[in-house]
Amino acid sequence: MSEVMSSKTKDKIIHTAIQLFNVFGTGAVSTNKIAKELGMSPGNLYYHFHNKEEIIRAILDAMIADWDKLWLPLPKDWQPGLNDLKAIIRVNLQLQVKYRFFYRELITLMQLDPELKHIHQHIQEQRVEEQKKFFQLFVDAGIIQLQVPSEFDALLTACWIISNYWLSFLETSGVEVDDSQIEQGIQLIMTVLRPYIAVEELAGE
Amino acid sequence: MSEVMSSKTKDKIIHTAIQLFNVFGTGAVSTNKIAKELGMSPGNLYYHFHNKEEIIRAILDAMIADWDKLWLPLPKDWQPGLNDLKAIIRVNLQLQVKYRFFYRELITLMQLDPELKHIHQHIQEQRVEEQKKFFQLFVDAGIIQLQVPSEFDALLTACWIISNYWLSFLETSGVEVDDSQIEQGIQLIMTVLRPYIAVEELAGE
Numbered sequence: 001m002s003e004v005m006s007s008k009t010k011d012k013i014i015h016t017a018i019q020l021f022n023v024f025g026t027g028a029v030s031t032n033k034i035a036k037e038l039g040m041s042p043g044n045l046y047y048h049f050h051n052k053e054e055i056i057r058a059i060l061d062a063m064i065a066d067w068d069k070l071w072l073p074l075p076k077d078w079q080p081g082l083n084d085l086k087a088i089i090r091v092n093l094q095l096q097v098k099y100r101f102f103y104r105e106l107i108t109l110m111q112l113d114p115e116l117k118h119i120h121q122h123i124q125e126q127r128v129e130e131q132k133k134f135f136q137l138f139v140d141a142g143i144i145q146l147q148v149p150s151e152f153d154a155l156l157t158a159c160w161i162i163s164n165y166w167l168s169f170l171e172t173s174g175v176e177v178d179d180s181q182i183e184q185g186i187q188l189i190m191t192v193l194r195p196y197i198a199v200e201e202l203a204g205e
Numbered sequence: 206m207s208e209v210m211s212s213k214t215k216d217k218i219i220h221t222a223i224q225l226f227n228v229f230g231t232g233a234v235s236t237n238k239i240a241k242e243l244g245m246s247p248g249n250l251y252y253h254f255h256n257k258e259e260i261i262r263a264i265l266d267a268m269i270a271d272w273d274k275l276w277l278p279l280p281k282d283w284q285p286g287l288n289d290l291k292a293i294i295r296v297n298l299q300l301q302v303k304y305r306f307f308y309r310e311l312i313t314l315m316q317l318d319p320e321l322k323h324i325h326q327h328i329q330e331q332r333v334e335e336q337k338k339f340f341q342l343f344v345d346a347g348i349i350q351l352q353v354p355s356e357f358d359a360l361l362t363a364c365w366i367i368s369n370y371w372l373s374f375l376e377t378s379g380v381e382v383d384d385s386q387i388e389q390g391i392q393l394i395m396t397v398l399r400p401y402i403a404v405e406e407l408a409g410e
Binding site for chain 2: 002124151192
């Protein structure tokens, strides 16, 4: 198999695994089920991935690459606006929808695979730092106004929890999750942030 | 076996199962492991519960009974105060700590057992209604002040998500969860609510 073909097949396997994991959960989806869905022999799948753990780690790599695109360094003279804040929350929630099985099962997956736990915790720390820097730009620009500095971490944590678990909350309520719930999620996070946003910024909302 | 003894043994099994599920997750804990932890033969455990699903449903019953105690009807002349709000958030988080495996794995558990899904969704609807009524008392008393009525549902949902997923957030960050994180969780929810709370109520904070 050529390298290009092999990489395309790998991508297909990853894509199909994500879809099946999102619907049925990782526990209920075997590598055989993924192969069957792709009309591929189990042996052919095995050529690319030796087990489900390897597939899940490859999905983690794909996720990390997707998140990296979100937190690209900003130009030096960039002026933040309320719409930028909403835009980043939106992309955030879109990635949560795309990889929702991962966030839904995160603690279990970390218990089953210490290597995945290690990678994820490292990445989470990095993401929190990136998010802090991004929020700080809004504080510096006077768009987010805090009375005491300690509110900064608390607000950030509240937004992080809501954006990471908004879909799980919907799913436990029996809602079938897709992109159509994203605007609702943005509104929810904005309810938390709004009291801290400068009045003149809210005029155009 | 007498009924009293049988009920005591059942309680012990449930208690031990909760501890093991909290530490290792339901996937990694077999009924045999629970029996072993209790110094009990697998046959004796089987006399009380035929499989892990039955144990998990019994835990759900115990949880529901614990939550029911939280939402007892209030006396007619009850005057809500900020400390009552914090107290109910505290008990809420304590129950989340006690049954944390359940909230952590909820969607997976619901996927594996449609009966549990049915019971949980029904209960969740009921809990949301109880919480709404409780919050409404604070709105009626002028303690929580809203500019538009639609903020009510959004605030309630934000508090619900934070209180239900605060522990999962800590666990994915590598924090070992126990009662010591509860006050932090209350502070976090108060950061979301504070801008909506009457100034005179905050004076004594």
